[in-house]
Amino acid sequence: MLDDHHQPAMVDLPPQRATPEGPWPEGYPSGYAVVDVETTGLASHDRIVSAAVYRLTARGEVEDHWYSPVNPQRDPGPTWIHGLTTEMLRDAPLFEEIVDELAERLADRVLVAHNAVFDWTMLAREFARAERTPPVRQRLCTIRLAKELALPLPNHRLETLVGHFGVEQRRAHHALDDARVLAEAFRPSLHQAASRRLPLPLHPCRPITEWAQGPASSGDGQRARVGAAGAWRGWRPARRRPACPYPNPGRYEPGGRLVQGMRVAFSGDTSTDRELLEDQAVQAGLHVATSVSRLTSLLVTNAPEAMTSKLVRARAVGTPILDEAAFTHLLRDVAPAEGE
Structure with a gap:
């Protein structure tokens, strides 16, 4: 029976199978x-x-x-x-x-x-x-x-x-x-x-260094009773954001400014919690895209060598790619949409 505290629960260890003979590939983890x-x-x-x-x-x-x-x-x-x-x-x-x-x-x-x-x-x-x-x-x-x-x-x-x-x-x-x-x-x-x-x-794996404290936390650093009065209740999926009010001005031009309405996709780990980073993009007037297409203005990733589906697609259609640091720097000065 699994105990209710943090001591390891004892279960029968699975039988150990013999490893195949022959040299192990170099570069495999230890x-x-x-x-x-x-x-x-x-x-x-x-x-x-x-x-x-x-x-x-x-x-x-x-x-x-x-x-x-x-x-x-x-x-x-x-x-x-x-x-x-x-x-x-x-x-x-x-x-x-x-x-x-x-x-x-x-x-x-x-x-x-x-x-x-x-x-x-x-x-x-x-x-x-x-x-x-x-x-x-x-x-x-x-x-x-x-x-x-x-x-x-x-x-x-x-x-x-x-x-x-x-x-x-x-x-x-x-x-x-x-x-x-x-x-x-x-x-x-x-x-x-x-x-x-x-x-x-x-x-x-990129550690998170910036995140938004959610309403579910007790906020005082003390042990809170699970389900205590005032605690956030329920099991919710990620929230939906309102549609971007600006038209898509096209792709990001390397060396230029972000423009309101640009479609931005993210791939891989980010130092800023992903939902917070997406919130910052939306607040700046950008459209956060969940996939990459020919209409995507920019892909943000800290691992451009990774073969994720978004990166493969971005390279196939010529979508510009920036890392998180460059993107967050550009977020400070996003150009207004045409006519704004």
Whole structure:
């Protein structure tokens, strides 16, 4: 039975499979941290309610595992998904009380997760709130790895991936069990990539240094009762923004100014929390686009070498590309739309 506090919950470690003979590819990481987090929701102000880490060797063998529930200082959100109730989380540690333990398990390892951008973003926000820098430099998404390996999967759900490798799931949407089954599925995936000498789909992790404090926080730095009076309630998706009132003036001209109405897309991690950065763009009169097309004026990314779908499309259609620092500098002096 999983305990309600932050000591690691003991479960049977999976059997260790023999590693294939032959040289291991040079340049592969020296270790991995397979991570799963459960959260109060999907928006930037949502919080982590539980976290789990399986540490793996360079060849994917399990070293150890760790799990902790987390008091989110607000309503726990979709209890029908993660199973964690207000009462269960009432005496759980705050994130800042487990951050050292978590950081120790992530240090000098590649973060591995299923839909890794989500788990990394939630962790990056929590580390930022705790005024800490996560010791993670790269991440690997097992969805992307499955695609690189061309695994014959009907979809890329976690249960489909682990079922492909014959891994039994015991408690779906429990952070510790999700991390366990993902670690078991990652090992053979890693070995397949190694045997074919495929480069791993590694992406840089950029810590968040600026974010907007959401209404869900207690705001006083003290432990708040989950679901206490006055706490923000509910599980909400990202909010919709009003339509940009200005016409699209076309593409950004390198060396020039941004103009109100330009369509701006973002790709990859940003030091400013993505929703806050998008808010700043909207307030300046820009249109935030969720995809890249021939009408996109500019793509903002800190990893121009990454082969994300937006970057591939931007290069194909000739969309200008800027990094976050240059973009935020240009935001200070956006030219008015024609006729304004």
